[in-house]
Structures are given as structure tokens and as C-alpha cells.
Amino acid sequence: MSEEVYHIFIPDQIASHGGNQKVILRSGKSYDVTIPDQLQEGSKLRLKKSGLDQNDVLLILHTLYDENNSYQQIINNLISNCDIKYDSQVRCIQSYENIRENQLNDDIAALDLLDFIVDNNKKKLDDEFVQKYQLASENNRLIWIEECLEKSLEVSRLSEHKKQALRGIYQCVRAGEAIRKLDYLNDLDSIITNSNIPVTVKQRYLNASVTSKAITTELFIINLIEDKVISKVEKEKYLFVYIQVRDNQKITDLQQLLKLDELVLNSNIPEECKVIYKLASERVFEQKNEGNSNDIIYRVGKVTNSVKKAAQILPNAHAVLGHLGVEAGTKVAIAGLSGGAATNATLAVLGGGSVAAGGLGMLGGLVVVTGGAALIGAATLVSIVSVSQMDTEDKVNLGIAAVAGTLTSAATIATAWAAVGAFGVAGTGTAIGTLSGAAAYSAIMSALGGVSVMTGGAALIAAGAGFGIYNLLKNKKNNPKQLEARLYTLLEHQTHHLMTVFNYYLSEKTNEYFLAPNIPVDKLANALYKYVNLEQGERVLALVDQSLFGSGKVGLVFTENQLIWQEIWQEPKSLRYSNFPDVGCSLPNFSNEKLDSTLYNLLRELKEISQFNKIENLDDADKLIQQIEMLNQICESCISLEPHIKNLNRIL
Structure with a gap:
């Protein structure tokens, strides 16, 4: 029996004195785990038969706690010796406190600057401290994603079963591993992409999400070749041309490619995997095609419809992609693809940082992808087009409007959506969540850096550096002032x-x-x-x-x-x-x-x-929220008196 491995960051207070830590597993179930006092880095705890398929769960615990408090002194010295403003130093110190205690840090620019300071001095520092700091810093960014997901689920119209499933899907993405329900991953992508969390955090998430989607697709295809092709020689031919497709290489045997197309498109693997494969083989993801949003959506839709026709399923007119995935009729179990040589080969190419491959998943930062550019590029297109095609009703059902953190009552969700959209902001200043189709696709791709960002190059880098600040970290080693400037202006997710x-x-x-x-x-x-x-x-x-x-x-x-x-x-x-x-x-x-x-x-x-008495402080904002909630209480009273006007709240 295999075991599920999780890397968990423990805040200083619990690591020092002991206590309970909530842990969410890939099943979506949560457990309160007792952490001993005086915790040591790398300590392990085992939960018997608590994982998927009754597997044991192994928790590997990480912390910045040190009983001598020497790490705090190291950080204080690094910051005080850095040629930045006093206010910047104070904000960096506060960011380190948030990192240590596992608290949401809304000063992402200060966190980026602190990363720069540590990275710029790492040759002078103990390797163990640098590694522990980088893991803790990445963990702090993941809090944005986790709180965003919980806020959305709290006010969503989803069943408890699906809420649990979405939590589990996120844990798979966090670990950098395959996904059991690809359609649920599309919903998770929508929640995160339409949120107002920092763009660099969204980029980290989407990088992990599309990589998990690509890994899942590859495992299905390789398993299909292993199962359906009997001859060893023929298997090698199929695998050889598939690798050329996956890695965006020149196809040397077009006849064999046609055979692979027929095998994949006529199989019972998830439709979304077929779409990703076909987009990769047609190279729709390539940078020269990124500019025309309508053309991209048309081509993705055309491939999707051809896949549906091949499977003798009528296309859904509601959206280009709708909800593809395991529930589309496949009988292939992803659980059957979790072991063996195929899995190891796939993780070596696409998921080198995954927990299954011995890495840290998203806690390990952004890692270099050694291959699979076409597959990852195609998975990116599918994810973004799927998000851009989602309508307002779908977003309300997922609780996306709550991501702004302004309203928490389920009764106010439709009003909140109509008032403020999804709170991601396009380059024009328009909320991304209020856009749809080509406009939404363009805004999301622009914010996330385009498909080329997801398929290699400078964006996929070592731990400790974000997409948006990579060039600064790389080229301004001796001058933190340009990175510091971001502390004193609006960032991409702010208005x-x-x-x-x-x-x-x-x-x-x-x-x-x-x-x-x-x-x-x-x-x-x-x-x-x-x-x-x-x-x-x-x-x-x-x-x-x-x-x-x-x-x-x-x-x-x-x-x-x-x-x-x-x-x-x-x-x-x-x-x-x-x-x-x-x-x-x-x-x-x-x-x-x-x-x-x-x-x-x-x-x-x-x-x-x-x-004018503009709403420029939290007290006034709170008053406005109270007024909106009072209005919704009135609406609810009307609804209770007149059932036939139950849609009044949504209309408002």
C-alpha cells in the first residue's frame, strides 16, 4: 500500500508550545493534528488509513521556529543593513512576522522585497536557514489561495460533497500531482483566476494547475497506449510520436501521428484530455497565436466540438468547453495511473517539483519544467478559455463574488456580484470577472503573462522568486530600490x-x-x-x-x-x-x-x-456593507411574504 505525503508548515507559536494544526487532505477531508512542542524541522507524523483508497498519510512538518530566536536576529540584521527607507524596513520585518506565524500577509510587495534581501545575501547565510525561509515564504503566498477558496465555498451554492471535492483538488494541485476530476479543476481555476488576490500568486497557482492538468493528460494517454497497443514495436512508435507532440518537436512520422490521433480521440479517456492533446498536436498554444483572442477561442471551440463529435456527444451550446472531464462518461480511473514506470517518466518531465517525485509541490516555489511545452501550453489554453466562457450564474454558484472579502452572507451574493464583479482587474481597470469571451480571455492572459510564461523561459524559475519580479531579482542584485518602489504604489490586484x-x-x-x-x-x-x-x-x-x-x-x-x-x-x-x-x-x-x-x-x-464625503476608510466601508445587508434582509422578508418574487434579490 502506498502512502500520501504532505508538506505542512507549522507556525512558530504551535511549533514552540505545541497545539493543534488543521490539515486538509487530497480527499478534501480535514483533520486536527496534534503537534508536539519544541518541534524540529522535518519531523514526521503518520495518519493510518486516512488518505485516498485507505492509504496512510505521512505529514512532513516544516517551521521557522528556532529556540534561540537566532533567525529573527538574522532577518533584523539583513533588513537594517539594506539601503532602503525606514518605513520599508518596518514593513519587511512585519512580513517576516507574518511568515513565521503563518498569517496572511496583505503587503505582498514587502514580502517580495524581503525575498530579494534574503536571496541577495544567501551566500553569507546558512543553507538550512535559506531553505527554511524560502519554503515559509512560499507557504505564506499559498494562504492567499486557501483563504480565497474558503471564502468562495462559504457562500457558494455547491453541495457539501462538491465543496469537499474542490478542497481535495486544490491539495492535488498544491502537491503538483494528477487530478481525479478535471471538471472540478476548471471550477477551482475560475475561483482563483477571478479573485482579487495578487497576480504573482495567481501565476503560481495557474502554473501548478496547468501542470497538474498536463500530468493527468499524459498519464491517461500513456496508459491508453500501454493498454490498447499489443506489439512492443508499435508501442514504441506510438510513444515516440507522442513525445514529439508533447515536447513541441518536429513530427517525423505523419502517418504514425494520424494513428495516434485516432487512438486518442476514439478512446474513453476524459474529453478534456483529448482536447488538450489535440490542441498540442495542432500547436494552437504557440506564441504567434496568442494575440487574437477570438481566433484562439474559435480554434479551441472547434477542437472541442470535433472531440465531442468523435465521441458521439452533441456539443453544449452554453459554452465552448462547459464542464469536461471524468464525468463526461469515461470509465478510466485515474487512481490506476498512480504508479509504475509511466508515472515516474511523466513526473520526471512534467512534474519534477511534485511531492510524488520527491519535491515540495507548490511549497518548493517555481521550478524549471524540462519538457512538455506543448502539453502545458494546450492545458493553459483550455483552462483560460474555460474560465473566460463562464457566465454570471456559474460564478454566483461558485461563490466567486465573496472572494473580495466584503460580503459574507449567502443571501447577498447575487447583489455583491452585480455590484463589484469578481474583483480581478484588467489592464483597462475593468473587473476581469465582469468580462466574458474574448475580452475575458485577453484580460486574463495579459494579467498572467501569456501562454509563453506557462511553457518555459524566464518565468519558470527556482524557488523564492515571483513571476512579476523575476527580472528585478535577476538583474538588480545590488540595487533593491526599484523593487522597493512597489511598496509605495498600487499593485496589479489593487484599485x-x-x-x-x-x-x-x-x-x-x-x-x-x-x-x-x-x-x-x-x-x-x-x-x-x-x-x-x-x-x-x-x-x-x-x-x-x-x-x-x-x-x-x-x-x-x-x-x-x-x-x-x-x-x-x-x-x-x-x-x-x-x-x-x-x-x-x-x-x-x-x-x-x-x-x-x-x-x-x-x-x-x-x-x-x-x-465630498467619499468612502475612503474602513469605517465608512463597513457602514456601506451594513446598509447593503439591511437591504437584503428587506428583500428576504419580501421573499418570505411573496414566493413568486423570489428573484427580487438577484434583480437588485
């Missing part, structure tokens, strides 16, 4: 009500105007260190570069509260929006008539906005 105003006045595409979250970090860093002095917690929303060579050292910065500017040979100046006078105001002078006109009108509108 601000003033951005609508800045988008109106400063939307012209020039080499002067830059809006958050797309302000170049080199310009922003130069401005922060040259002339911008921010208040506590203040963020930069827009930057106008008036320097001669585009350095950002001369120009204007708009924050949430004020305008700060630097003219050449002058001292920095600032003006709060609320203090902008209608007449007699001395505005920045850069000998730019167009900018002067824009600036006056922009400041006048910013002043008007500052004078």
Missing part, C-alpha cells in the same frame, strides 16, 4: 477610486504620463529618492516624467492626497488637493502648455472630490 480621474486626464499614451500599477519602477524609485516625501501609508497613483533623459528625477507625482513636484534647479514642492485655490495658485512650470492646461483641470476636479 483606487481616484484612478478613474487620472485615467481620464492622463490616459494619452506618451513617454511622460504613467498610471499605477504600470508606473516604471526605475522612474518611480528615482522620484521617491529624489523629491517625493510620502506620508505614512500614502501611495503614488500617477507620475509625469519631465526629465530630459527619462529618468523620472524631474516631474510630478500624484498621490492619494497631494501633488508633489520637482522642477529643475528648484526645491521639491507639494500641494494638497483640498488646498488647491481656484485663483492665484502657483502651479508647476515645465514650459509645457498642454500639461499646464491638463494640470489645472485635474487639480480642480481632485479638489472637488476631496470635498
